[in-house]
Amino acid sequence: MTTTETTTDRYADVSNRSLADVLRAEDAAEEDGLDPFERVSCRLHRRWIHQCVHSSTHVVAVTGHRWCRDCECPAAISVDELLGDVVVRCTRCLRVPATAATRQLVRACRASLAAATA
Numbered sequence: 682m683t684t685t686e687t688t689t690d691r692y693a694d695v696s697n698r699s700l701a702d703v704l705r706a707e708d709a710a711e712e713d714g715l716d717p718f719e720r721v722s723c724r725l726h727r728r729w730i731h732q733c734v735h736s737s738t739h740v741v742a743v744t745g746h747r748w749c750r751d752c753e754c755p756a757a758i759s760v761d762e763l764l765g766d767v768v769v770r771c772t773r774c775l776r777v778p779a780t781a782a783t784r785q786l787v788r789a790c791r792a793s794l795a796a797a798t799a
């Protein structure tokens with residue numbers, strides 16, 4: 682029988698210390714009601730959001746994140762780290778889904794880019 686250390690740092694092995702700090706802070710903020718889609722760090726992939734948002738795990742049909750409602754089809758996201766450009770585009774109709782979810786995702790990725798280079 683093991684007693685779980687509640688104080689265990691689940692990000693102790695994340696080598697980027699500023700990323701680990703943000704992960705911890707955002708995990709705590711989420712408990713207090715932060716919208717998970719406003720996060721700049723990803724709890725699942727333990728990365729900056731712009732580094733893992735390409736993963737299919739980040740397609741959320743229900744909320745419309747990386748999702749084209751017209752085509753009911755996932756949208757691709759491209760992140761230009763140099764220019765700070767973030768573009769979401771449907772893989773079928775090639776349009777940008779004009780939804781609040783898309784704007785939120787782009788905003789989060791831009792903030793993530795800024796935080797990663799800070």
Ligand SMILES: [Zn+2]
Pocket residue numbers: 723724725726727730733734736739
């Ligand atoms: Zn992720």
Ligand SMILES: [Zn+2]
Pocket residue numbers: 749750751752753754771772773774775776
């Ligand atoms: Zn589409």
